[in-house]
Ligand code: NAD
C-alpha cells in the first residue's frame with residue numbers, strides 16, 4: 197500500500213487532500229500543529245483504518261517510522277491576516293519546515309510536492325502570470341514573511357532536486373476556496389460570507405478594483421494530484437483564470453445570498469496585489485487539467501457550508517488566539 201505524509205492536514209486544502217488520497221486507496225499520515233487548522237476538518241477520518249494523525253510542528257525534526265512514497269507539504273498559514281499575526285512562524289514553516297521535509301523525503305526516497313503560491317509573483321507587472329515570470333515582491337513589506345518564505349521554499353526544493361536528485365514537484369496555487377475554510381480567517385470569500393450571515397456590512401479593501409481569480413477546491417485538488425503523478429519538476433500554476441474585481445464579486449455574493457448588502461471601505465493592505473490571474477497553459481498541456489467548477493456553482497457549495505455552521509462558530513471572535521503557539 198502506498199503511504200503518503202500530508203502536512204497541514206487539519207487545514208483547508210490539506211484536509212481535502214487527505215480525503216483524496218484515502219479515496220485513492222493510499223495510507224495517509226496527516227500532520228499538523230493546529231495553529232490555523234482545526235481537527236474538525238479531519239475528524240471523519242479518525243476511524244478510518246488507513247489514516248493516522250500526528251500533532252506536530254514541522255519546524256521541529258519530523259520522524260515517521262516505516263516507508264513513505266509521497267510527501268505533500270501544505271503546512272503554512274495562508275491568509276494575509278494570519279501571517280501578519282504570526283510572521284516568524286510563517287517564515288519558519290516554509291524554510292525550516294521545508295528543510296525537514298526535504299530531508300525526510302531524501303531518507304525515505306519519497307517524492308515530495310510543496311505548496312507554493314501565486315504570492316511568489318508579488319504585485320505582478322506581468323498579466324496573466326506565467327511560470328517564467330520572476331515576480332515583484334517587497335521582501336521587507338508585511339507580506340514578505342509569506343512571499344519570501346515561499347520563494348525560499350522553491351529554491352531549496354530545486355536545490356534538493358539538482359544536488360540530491362530528489363523527485364520534487366512545485367505547485368503554485370492561486371486563490372482557492374470552498375468548504376472547511378475558517379469563517380474568520382480574513383480571506384475575502386469566508387469574510388464576505390460570514391459578514392452576510394451575521395448581517396454585517398461587507399468590508400471592501402481599497403477601491404475594490406483589484407482583481408482575483410478564484411479556484412474551487414475540487415479543481416485544485418485534481419490539479420495537485422495530477423502534478424504529483426506527473427514527471428515534471430518545475431513550478432506549475434494551478435488556479436482558475438476567470439478574473440473578477442472585488443467590487444463585481446460583492447455583487448455576485450449579494451445575488452447568491454438574495455440580500456441587499458451594505459459596504460464599508462477599509463484601507464487597502466500594504467502591497468495587496470492589484471491584479472492576479474493565472475496563465476494555466478502549462479497545466480493544460482502537461483497535466484491535461486482545467487478547472488471544471490464555475491464560480492456560481494463553487495460559491496453556492498461554499499455558502500451552503502458556511503450556512504451550516506452554528507451561530508457560535510459564525511460569531512467566533514474575528515481571529516484565532518495564536519498566543520500558545522508563539523515561541
Ligand atoms: P490553512 O491555514 O487552512 O491550512 C494550513 C495548515 O497548516 C493549518 O492546519 C495549520 O495548522 C498548519 N500549520 C501551519 N504551520 C504549521 C507547522 N509549523 N507545523 C504543522 N502544521 C502547521 O491554509 P490553506 O488555505 O489550507 O493553505 C494550505 C497551503 O496551501 C499553504 O501552504 C498555503 O501557503 C498554500 N496556498 C493556499 C492558497 C489558498 O488559496 N487557499 C493559495 C496559495 C497557496
Ligand code: UDP
Pocket residue numbers: 275276371382383384385387388399400401402406408442464465468469
Ligand atoms: N479583501 C477585501 N475585503 C476583505 C478581505 C479581503 O476587500 O474583507 C480583498 C483583499 O484586499 C484582496 C482580495 O480581497 O485584494 C483577496 O484577499 P484574500 O485575503 O482573500 O487573499 P489574497 O489574494 O490577498 O492573498
